[in-house]
Amino acid sequence: MPWTPGLIGMGLAALVATLVLWIGGCRGAPLALGFGYALGHAAVRGWFGAVRMPVPPIDAIDWLAWLALAATLWGLIELCGSISRSARWLGRLVLTVAVLGLLLGPLARNVWPWPILTVRLIGPGAGVLVVWGLLDALGERLAGGSLTTVLALVAGGSSVVLVLTGSLVLGELAGVLTAAVVVSRFGSIGDSGPPSTRGLVAVVVVMLAGLLLAGRFYSETPTSAAVLLAVAPLAAWIDRLCRLPAWTRALVRVLAVSLLVGLAIAIALAAVPGAELGGI
Amino acid sequence: MNLPTILGAALFTATLATTPASAAETFTVDPVHSTVVFRIKHLDVSYAYGRFNDVAGTFTLDRADPAKARFDFTVKTDSLDTGNAKRDQHVKGPDLFNAQQFPTITFQSTKVAAAREGAYQVTGNLTMHGVTKPLTVQIEPTGTGKGMQGVSLAGIETTFTIRRADFQMTGLSPLLGDEVRLTVSVEGNYK
Numbered sequence: 001m002p003w004t005p006g007l008i009g010m011g012l013a014a015l016v017a018t019l020v021l022w023i024g025g026c027r028g029a030p031l032a033l034g035f036g037y038a039l040g041h042a043a044v045r046g047w048f049g050a051v052r053m054p055v056p057p058i059d060a061i062d063w064l065a066w067l068a069l070a071a072t073l074w075g076l077i078e079l080c081g082s083i084s085r086s087a088r089w090l091g092r093l094v095l096t097v098a099v100l101g102l103l104l105g106p107l108a109r110n111v112w113p114w115p116i117l118t119v120r121l122i123g124p125g126a127g128v129l130v131v132w133g134l135l136d137a138l139g140e141r142l143a144g145g146s147l148t149t150v151l152a153l154v155a156g157g158s159s160v161v162l163v164l165t166g167s168l169v170l171g172e173l174a175g176v177l178t179a180a181v182v183v184s185r186f187g188s189i190g191d192s193g194p195p196s197t198r199g200l201v202a203v204v205v206v207m208l209a210g211l212l213l214a215g216r217f218y219s220e221t222p223t224s225a226a227v228l229l230a231v232a233p234l235a236a237w238i239d240r241l242c243r244l245p246a247w248t249r250a251l252v253r254v255l256a257v258s259l260l261v262g263l264a265i266a267i268a269l270a271a272v273p274g275a276e277l278g279g280i
Numbered sequence: 281m282n283l284p285t286i287l288g289a290a291l292f293t294a295t296l297a298t299t300p301a302s303a304a305e306t307f308t309v310d311p312v313h314s315t316v317v318f319r320i321k322h323l324d325v326s327y328a329y330g331r332f333n334d335v336a337g338t339f340t341l342d343r344a345d346p347a348k349a350r351f352d353f354t355v356k357t358d359s360l361d362t363g364n365a366k367r368d369q370h371v372k373g374p375d376l377f378n379a380q381q382f383p384t385i386t387f388q389s390t391k392v393a394a395a396r397e398g399a400y401q402v403t404g405n406l407t408m409h410g411v412t413k414p415l416t417v418q419i420e421p422t423g424t425g426k427g428m429q430g431v432s433l434a435g436i437e438t439t440f441t442i443r444r445a446d447f448q449m450t451g452l453s454p455l456l457g458d459e460v461r462l463t464v465s466v467e468g469n470y471k
Contacts, residue, residue, distance in 0.1 A: 004454050005453065005454070045450060046450045046453060051445055051448065051450050054448055058409065058410045058411060058448050059374065059378055059381065059409075059410075059448070060378075060381055061374050061378075106380075106381045107380060107381070110380065110381065110383045111380060166369055166370045166373045166375075167370075167373050167374050167375050168375055168451070168452060169374055169375045169451045169452075170374060170375075214374065217380065218373060218374040218378060218380050218381065219373045219374055220369055220373065272366065
């Protein structure tokens with residue numbers, strides 16, 4: 001069955017995330033997400049079977065498993081540690097540069113020389129940091145459950161877009177992230193306030209940025225679809241435009257985010273008319 | 281010296297210039313007349329075929345001393361062609377070849393010995409998807425001759441099977457088989 005590795009990865013990510021949340025409580029959300037993703041990634045890539053995990057990774061996209069662990073560590077520092085504002089942004093900058101360098105660095109050997117690649121990555125890098133800051137602010141305003149619903153929608157939409165635009169593996173990895181985020185959503189019901197969402201946002205931003213950049217540069221994901229997915233969570237700010245009852249605000253948020261995610265899927269569909277996994 | 285004699289001498293000299301003088305003959309791969317074809321099982325049902333259209337490299341043949349023979353080939357991953365453009369994009373993507381990161385497949389011989397009926401037993405390193413593995417194949421000369429412009433030509437062919445898991449190409453595993461059979465048929469121009 002074509003989807004078997006993806007389903008196993010998603011199941012494993014959900015299971016691990018559930019266990020971690022059960023043991024660590026809602027404050028364990030970054031750990032649940034990061035560990036869940038990393039183990040799900042390993043399952044999708046077949047590292048529990050006949051193939052050994054390559055260290056260091058051979059495919060650049062396999063750095064995502066390591067980046068998940070790094071983002072988890074950073075998420076826990078943001079969540080538990082009392083760090084200054086400048087130190088927080090320095091840490092985020094380092095992680096963003098790591099995502100760009102590890103995932104897209106190999107292109108400097110074959111596609112663009114380092115100076116050109118660096119210039120090309122300034123925009124995506126700045127975009128990651130801006131989205132991170134805005135999501136962090138959103139997390140401080142929304143209850144944990146509301147934010148994770150938004151993030152799960154975007155991760156799920158990314159999975160669909162990545163599969164449609166030429167990579168089953170990247171789509172499955174985004175599916176693994178979605179499964180872990182969904183579990184975190186239920187784990188964070190009733191939990192509100194900045195600390196837990198802040199740690200969770202760190203992991204989701206790093207993983208989504210990595211997956212979308214990999215789709216854009218190694219597969220056929222259109223830039224417009226990747227950008228729409230990257231900014232889609234920010235549409236949740238729309239509920240600030242008018243005074244509405246709490247449940248209506250939640251609905252408006254979900255609809256606004258879904259609209260952008262749906263648009264990204266439509267762009268992906270238009271980019272690959274009539275193709276079912278590229279004929280495979 | 282009369283004119284026929286001069287012409288005859290010139291023709292003889294020109295022939296010498298295009299004919300290999302020593303036993304070891306080195307040829308440059310002619311990409312137009314060279315092919316790398318592969319076969320892989322699809323859904324454990326049928327075999328899907330594809331080819332790489334861009335093959336380059338050199339090879340040296342030496343019938344007198346096969347140990348002096350050499351085979352160096354480079355295939356551009358991006359030249360993969362399965363007859364379906366969308367599928368080509370997919371196979372060249374991160375699920376399998378990851379052509380952006382690994383733009384070439386190379387083979388370099390390290391040891392050559394004589395095999396049966398003029399063939400060569402060639403051991404070398406195959407690098408694909410960033411992984412290098414030793415590989416031993418039997419390369420058979422398929423013929424020699426002259427090209428349209430008088431250049432000496434030689435042809436060789438080999439068929440062998442690899443496992444893509446050996447090269448960490450595990451994507452799409454339930455859909456595509458692990459074993460890939462390759463046939464490399466190369467025509468070379470005398471260097």
